[in-house]
Amino acid sequence: MPNSKIFCNIPWFELNINHDGSYDLCGCQNDKIVGTSQGQIHNIKQIPIRDYWNSTRMQEARLKKLGNIPDSMCRMCQQKESVGYESNRIKENLKSVIFKESFDRSYVQSPNYQHFEYSKNNHGLTESRIHSLHVNLGNTCNFACRMCSPFASTRLQTEFLQLGWISPEDKFTHWTETDTGWNNFLSFLAEQAPDIKVIHIIGGEVEFMPKFEFLIDYFISNGLAESINISFTSNGSVDYSKHFNKLKHYKRCEIGVSIESVDPIGDYIRQGGNIADILNNIHTMNSKKPDNMQLVIRTVPSLLSLPSYANLIAWALQMKLPIDNSVLVSPEWQQAGLLPDNIKTDIIADISDILATLPASDNMFNNQKNPNNINVSIRNECESIIKLAQKVVPENVDALRKQCANKLSEWDTLKRISIKDYSVTLYNFLAEYGYNA
Amino acid sequence: MRDVELGLMLDPVFWDKLPEVRIEFNKNILFNGTLNKTKQFLWTLPAENVNRISVFFLNKKDSDTVDKLDKAVIITELSIEGLKYDSFLHLSKYKPMYSQGYYDYAKTHNIEVTPVIHSNYMGFNGEWFLEFTWPVFTWIYETETNKLGWIYEKNI
Numbered sequence: 001m002p003n004s005k006i007f008c009n010i011p012w013f014e015l016n017i018n019h020d021g022s023y024d025l026c027g028c029q030n031d032k033i034v035g036t037s038q039g040q041i042h043n044i045k046q047i048p049i050r051d052y053w054n055s056t057r058m059q060e061a062r063l064k065k066l067g068n069i070p071d072s073m074c075r076m077c078q079q080k081e082s083v084g085y086e087s088n089r090i091k092e093n094l095k096s097v098i099f100k101e102s103f104d105r106s107y108v109q110s111p112n113y114q115h116f117e118y119s120k121n122n123h124g125l126t127e128s129r130i131h132s133l134h135v136n137l138g139n140t141c142n143f144a145c146r147m148c149s150p151f152a153s154t155r156l157q158t159e160f161l162q163l164g165w166i167s168p169e170d171k172f173t174h175w176t177e178t179d180t181g182w183n184n185f186l187s188f189l190a191e192q193a194p195d196i197k198v199i200h201i202i203g204g205e206v207e208f209m210p211k212f213e214f215l216i217d218y219f220i221s222n223g224l225a226e227s228i229n230i231s232f233t234s235n236g237s238v239d240y241s242k243h244f245n246k247l248k249h250y251k252r253c254e255i256g257v258s259i260e261s262v263d264p265i266g267d268y269i270r271q272g273g274n275i276a277d278i279l280n281n282i283h284t285m286n287s288k289k290p291d292n293m294q295l296v297i298r299t300v301p302s303l304l305s306l307p308s309y310a311n312l313i314a315w316a317l318q319m320k321l322p323i324d325n326s327v328l329v330s331p332e333w334q335q336a337g338l339l340p341d342n343i344k345t346d347i348i349a350d351i352s353d354i355l356a357t358l359p360a361s362d363n364m365f366n367n368q369k370n371p372n373n374i375n376v377s378i379r380n381e382c383e384s385i386i387k388l389a390q391k392v393v394p395e396n397v398d399a400l401r402k403q404c405a406n407k408l409s410e411w412d413t414l415k416r417i418s419i420k421d422y423s424v425t426l427y428n429f430l431a432e433y434g435y436n437a
Numbered sequence: 438m439r440d441v442e443l444g445l446m447l448d449p450v451f452w453d454k455l456p457e458v459r460i461e462f463n464k465n466i467l468f469n470g471t472l473n474k475t476k477q478f479l480w481t482l483p484a485e486n487v488n489r490i491s492v493f494f495l496n497k498k499d500s501d502t503v504d505k506l507d508k509a510v511i512i513t514e515l516s517i518e519g520l521k522y523d524s525f526l527h528l529s530k531y532k533p534m535y536s537q538g539y540y541d542y543a544k545t546h547n548i549e550v551t552p553v554i555h556s557n558y559m560g561f562n563g564e565w566f567l568e569f570t571w572p573v574f575t576w577i578y579e580t581e582t583n584k585l586g587w588i589y590e591k592n593i
Contacts, residue, residue, distance in 0.1 A: 013589050095589045097574045102518045105442070109572040111591045131589050197587055229587060252585070365522055365581030 002066045002116070004103035005081075008074070008089040009096040011061040012115050014132040015053070017185075019139045019151055019204065021045045021175025023052050025061050027134045027200065028088040029073045030329045034151045035170060045181040049130070049188040059124025066120050079327045083387035085380065086368045132198035137209040138174035143235045143272040145258075146411075147300050147328050152204060155272060162414060176211045193224055201232040207240070216246050225249040233258060233298055235270065236278035241288045248290035254369070256298040256324070257282055260305040262315045268422035269304045271415070279315075286319065296369050297321050301388060302328040303404065306336045307343055307425050309385055310350035313378060317354070322369045322377040327388065333404040337391045340429055344389040351389075355382040398433075405433035412437030441484040441573045444516035446477045447492065450509040457496040458510055463488055472510065479516075484571040490515075491566040494559040499538040502560075512557040512565055518573060524580055525567060526557050533561035 008026075016024040022039030024032045033039040040046070042057055052058065064071050070078060077087035090100050096112040107113065115128045136152070144155035150166055160166040175181035189196075199215070206212040212232070219225045230247065231254035234240065240247075240255060247253045259278060260266050266275040286295050297316050301309060316323050328334055339347070358379050368377050394400065408430065412418055418437045420427040427435065449456045449472035460468040462482050494510050501508035515525045530553050535543075539561065543550045559565055569576045578586055 009589070094578060095587050097572070097578050097588055097591075099518075099520070099574060099577075101520060102574070105518060106574040109574050111572075111575065112589060115590075128590075197589070365524070365577075367582065367586075 001104055001107065003068050004100065006065065006068065006070055007098070007103075007107070008065050008077075008092060009098065009112060009116075010089075010092050010132075011058060011065055012112065012119070012126055012128045013095070013130065014092070014134060014198075015049060015130045016134040017044055017136060017175065019136040019174055020171065021173075021178070021181045023047075023057075025073065026088065027202070028076045028326065030075050031073050032151075035172075043181075044175055044184050045178055048184045050191070053130060054125050058126075059119075062119045062124040062126060066116065075329050076326060079329060080325075080384070083327070083384045083391070085325070085327070085384040091368075129195045130192060131195055132200070133196055134200045134202070135215075136202050137176050137204065137206060137211050139172060139204045140174075140208040141204040141235065142208070142237055143205070143270050145235070145260075145270045146304060146408075147269070147302050147331070147334055152202075154204070159411070159414065163410060174209075176209065182211075189218065193219070193222060196224070196228060198229045199231070201230070203233075205235055205238060206232050207234070207238045213243075216243065220246060220249050226251055229254070231256065235273060236281055237273060239281045239284050241285050244288060244290055244293070248292055250292060253290075253293040254296055255285065255293065256296045257285075258298045258300075259312070260299055260302070261308045262312050263308040263423075264421075265304060265308050265423045265426070268417070268419060269302075282319070282321075286321070294369070294371050295321055297323045299323060299325045300328045301325050301336050301385060302334045303336050303338050304334065304426065306339060306347050306385070306389065307423065309347065310354060313351065313354055313381055313385075316381075317374065317378045320371060320374050322371055322374060323381045324368055325381065325384065331407075333400050333407060335394075335400070336388050337393055338397055338400050338404060339389070343425060343429060347389045348386050351382050351385050355379065355386075358382070401430075401433045405430045405435040409435050409437045439484050439571065440481050441488065441571065442479070442481050442516075442518050443490055444477070444479045444514065444519075444521075445490070445492070445512065446475060446514035447472055448475050448511040448513045449473065450507055450511065451501075452503075452506040452508070453501065454496065454508070456494060456508055456510050459493040459495060461489075461491045461493070475513070477514075484573065487568060487570055488573075489566055489568045491564050492559070493564050494562050497536075497560070497562045499536050507560065510559040510565075512559070515567065517569070517577060520577060522577070522581060527555065528580065529555070529557065529565060529567040531556045531559060531563065531565045533559070533563040535561055 010026050016026055018024055018032060018034035020034055020039060021044040022034050023042045077089040080087040096110045097106060098110050099106040115126060119126050139152050139154055141153040141155060144153055144159055148156055150157035150160045157172055201212060203209055219228055228250055229252045230250045233256040236257045236259055260269045262275060267273055358375050361379060368380055455471035455473050457471045463485055467480060497508055517525060532553050535550055
């Protein structure tokens with residue numbers, strides 16, 4: 001029996017393609033091989049999907065999930081679970097009907113049990129087909145978010161280069177714009193598109209990538225959309241309602257809108273955005289959405305967002321929009337745990353106030369993104385953020401706080417802004433550690 | 438290992454004689470007796486493709502209901518595989534064997550008498566039951582997600 005705290009069915013069903021064409025295990029994994037020499041080898045420009053699926057790397061990934069050693073690549077799920085949140089691993093395992101509450105018994109009843117056993121007995125090989133595509137179409141983006149990466153934002157690419165945080169030699173070629181990469185992808189679709197049941201598209205901002213509309217049209221024109229769950233993530237600067245006439249043909253559509261705060265600090269974190277415009281776009285899309293669609297607020301709770309997070313939760317509750325957070329793992333110097341105790345105490349008090357307004361927890365299946373159970377979703381969100389604020393600080397907390405103050409000073413000096421204009425609380429805290437922009 | 442873990446908690450309501458119940462799973466008797474206090478049951482049972490857990494209330498008489506006093510059995514908790522989702526009770530059904538006295542009362546007061554109702558309060562003799570299919574975790578998942586949750590392979 002696999003370890004209930006480690007097993008994840010993703011390597012049997014999901015394929016991830018990064019913006020440069022490198023293959024990775026999962027959208028939530030840290031330490032992606034994007035931009036690395038490994039990423040040039042395990043790449044759709046080099047290896048067709050069908051060959052990669054049973055490559056040594058995928059075999060090893062499957063065997064790790066059947067083993068007893070936690071995968072260092074999966075720290076985001078591990079962090080989420082450590083604060084009692086529903087991790088991607090737990091949600092994905094449900095697609096094989098594996099329940100965390102009764103792992104052993106549900107595992108042996110899983111319709112995919114034979115696939116897992118086959119891999120165990122055959123060095124990680126699998127006969128399962130790819131049912132879920134997690135595709136990054138490129139890093140073209142109009143935002144430069146603090147916790148993001150130049151691999152997901154052209155604006156960050158420019159700024160990091162100016163700051164000397166990346167090298168001019170670093171490559172950011174989009175696989176979708178190369179003939180080999182794109183043709184390999186089309187060949188895969190021609191062979192296996194009917195197997196696809198889930199497609200998640202990310203960027204960059206997907207609207208700015210021409211292949212986004214191509215993919216929406218592809219599954220519709222091939223008569224497959226009605227059996228596919230399509231989802232994509234947006235920074236909220238685009239009103240996607242212009243695509244709703246097409247997206248309504250899918251079995252289900254989910255738009256994840258990434259925001260960190262409804263307060264001015266939101267614009268500091270997600271540089272390039274205007275929170276008033278973003279909230280307006282969310283209102284518009286929410287009011288026009290077809291029956292098969294739902295909006296979800298996607299957040300990355302961090303040192304910068306946590307002090308105003310209660311206001312975001314209150315807004316989401318009022319809008320009846322579920323929140324699905326991805327606890328920040330990297331960069332370490334932005335982790336929420338670095339906040340000082342006085343700020344954490346205020347955060348816990350603010351969020352506890354919201355928690356007190358929610359109905360008592362009942363015995364319900366926990367689906368964080370179900371808008372019909374908004375109270376359950378918001379309760380989970382509140383409880384996980386409180387636990388996050390209660391986490392013990394790392395031993396090198398002072399060094400990380402100084403690194404945070406220095407990095408933000410350097411960055412803000414380049415941008416000619418100061419965090420003081422967005423959050424006095426954060427300014428006072430960071431100034432103690434040397435913030436001087 | 439085609440089995441299922443089932444749990445039931447029954448609350449008796451009485452002022453004179455104790456309620457008598459019989460619990461069956463797929464027509465096999467698991468318990469037959471009276472309840473004098475809250476009683477909790479937990480079984481691991483061989484499962485079939487379609488399964489039925491039943492509680493039969495056996496000894497209610499019209500004379501057991503006097504003013505605010507009653508004799509009844511309440512199903513207060515139902516767990517499947519250790520999960521205690523409220524939806525399990527919401528999906529259960531109750532087939533009361535209404536007494537002639539109740540039929541007369543219902544007729545006089547223009548109350549519609551329904552053969553199968555959704556209630557965990559057994560105020561009449563009859564059968565309370567829940568049916569579910571095996572594999573039971575698939576049944577639970579589809580029940581909880583209204584079949585909107587995706588199951589790899591099964592739906593392909």
